[in-house]
Amino acid sequence: MDGYNFAYLDEQTKRMIRRAILKAVAIPGYQVPFASREMPLPYGWGTGGIQVTAAIIGTADVLKVIDQGADDTTNAVSIRRFFARTTGVATTERTAEATIVQTRHRIPERALGADQIIVFQVPIPEPLRWLEPRETETRKMHALAEYGAMHVKLYEDVARHGRIATAYDYPVMVSGRYLMRPSPIPKFDNPKMDRSPALQLFGAGREKRIYAVPPWTAVVSLDFEDHPFEVQSWDQCCALCGAEDSFLDEVIVDDRGGRIYVCSDSDHCGERRAAGHVGPQPDALGQPVEAAPR
Amino acid sequence: MTDTNALVLAGIGKQFTLHVQGGVVLPVLSGIDLAVAPGECVALNGPSGAGKSSLLRLVYGNYRAQAGSIRVGHRGGWVDVATASAQTILELRRHTLGYVSQFLRVIPRVPAIDVVAEPARAVGQSAAEAEHRAERLLSRLRIPERLWSLPPATFSGGEQQRINLARGFVVDFPVLLLDEPTAALDADNRRTVVALIGEAKARGAAVLGIFHDGEVRDAVADRVFAMRPPALAA
């Protein structure tokens, strides 16, 4: 793109963001303030994640962008195209091929490796905001590890619903020290963060915070001894590929309320189908049985 | 000072300075010397205004003395109430000094049995033991059992006075201060009080009291200490 620096941001900005990232990596789970820039899309659309990706992306990288697990939704497509234009870097829809995965609200089903970085788009980074509106006070609570109040929320869930009802953006303790909000990923994905070989970076543009979970870091979801953390499960499997252990989306297929369940992670589903797995309704969405080459 | 006495007052002086009334000074007591031995009962005698109740209150630490010393035998030593710390006086009141005042300070909601048992609990007796003692005293003082679980706020004057008395005798205090203990009582209860005082003396308590009823005074007092209203300042 003429008139724009590589990856849109100027070099000083990228350095500033990288410094913030280094701090974040040095203190796992700690929210590092950064000077969030004006980006060519409004707050609430992933500006934090985009800035983090822009700061770390290099010419040799291969970028994958997903939104709710899918590569082909509007936002994923826009962001991927933005980076393609401003960097000329190769893009992919296959998790296996990506070096950087930018994501909104899901972690890919395929386990990430030590040479991969996942960048999360974060709306509200502060896990205690629901309880304490004052930034001065939440900073103190983090500094002094005063996290009892977070368990109050879980207690309320159990008292009201008989179980911990939080289904996404489920709070975790990072490296046994900082309480962190993993962004609105389903709690189903929380275990993937624990001791992942990949580097996990979190960017919140509107709130101007960056945080990180370095590779091989302990990430533990909060719970009670007598109400332990549990992930979601479905009675159904994926209609297209038959997967029984992936996160499923419910899709309405006709005007009579007919519905099927399909993998939220489109790449995962495509890979399984390419490998020969067939679900109970492989043509339900008009998708080809074999994944098309990209 | 040789002392086999349980209570020794020396040179007691007391006055009220009423700042709210421009600093008027009301003398109450002057140069009072008095000793009470264990097992002895001394009756304070004198007309109204002589300072009898005030003297009892001074011994209890409820009033502050402007002059003199009030020595009470406590745990093998002496405590001068006139100069003792608040903590010490509270400890004295718990273990050594019993006081039956003319008025029962009523605390809402506390049943009569607990009002009476409280001093026993405060010296470490078990709830069961304290309650048992309280029940015995309430029975002796003819408080009907149906009243034991009620707060004394609605009791008659005589009933309240008997609650007060029971509370004063539930612990075996070495020193007992009694302010008109039989004022609102009938003959039967007066006799019970006389018996209680006799029992206290027999176990070695030193009793200092004000008894308007001559018969009661004659029955319990070993000595009479005469008091007069202080000479008014010229």
Place this chain on the structure above:
Amino acid sequence: MTGQPLLRVAGVTRRYGTRIGCRDVTFDLWPGEVLGIVGESGSGKTTLLKCLSAQLEPDAGRIVYATRDDGPQDIFALSEPRRRLLARTDWGIVHQHPVEGLRMKVSAGANVGERLMAVGARHYGQIRTSALDWLGRVEIPRDRIDDMPRTFSGGMLQRLQIARNLVSQPRLVFMDEPTGSLDVSVQARLLDLLRGLVADLGLSVVVVTHDLAVARLLAHRLMVMRAGSVVEEGLTDQVLDDPQHPYTQLLVASILHP
């Protein structure tokens, strides 16, 4: 009352600009003792209470608290994390307006259980059992455990605040006009509850009040404050029945007897 004082206060002074909040206050507080601080508005009693409970830092003087594990410590020489931990575990603070001392957006049970969770309790069933136990002790019907505080009456809110503080078994409780915002009939019940709890748990309490009847009922010792200074102190019944200082006499004479 034996052994060491629980709290030693020496020369505490706190100003607001050129105005005096409290001046040169010195006293000791013993385990199991209730100290009443009485005075009218502007006497400095609330300022003093805030200094004692580490909510305000004095301009002069020392406040030394006998900690459980490390002996006597100047509370303002402690690190802030330690001080905050002390305030959450070893101390209790009962505010005049219970909403200041409660989380209004979580249930009664969560309010009572929070201090336990703050020091690492992680068993829901046990936390709930403790909460039920404490609700019982402060005479809140146990079936209200999941109700929100905004559905509670004033008296119940105050009792909930008390339960929330006592669940961590503090040794020292600060109370600021604990019955101040309550109806008279409700006050009596609360005072009775406080008396009982203080005796049963052996608590030390510093209670600030302008109500001499509350002071007489709860306090062993009394300090009378006026214009920032302590003008008289001593045994509660002695200060109230035989007041020496002109201001104390004025206060006592001013009480209305129905």
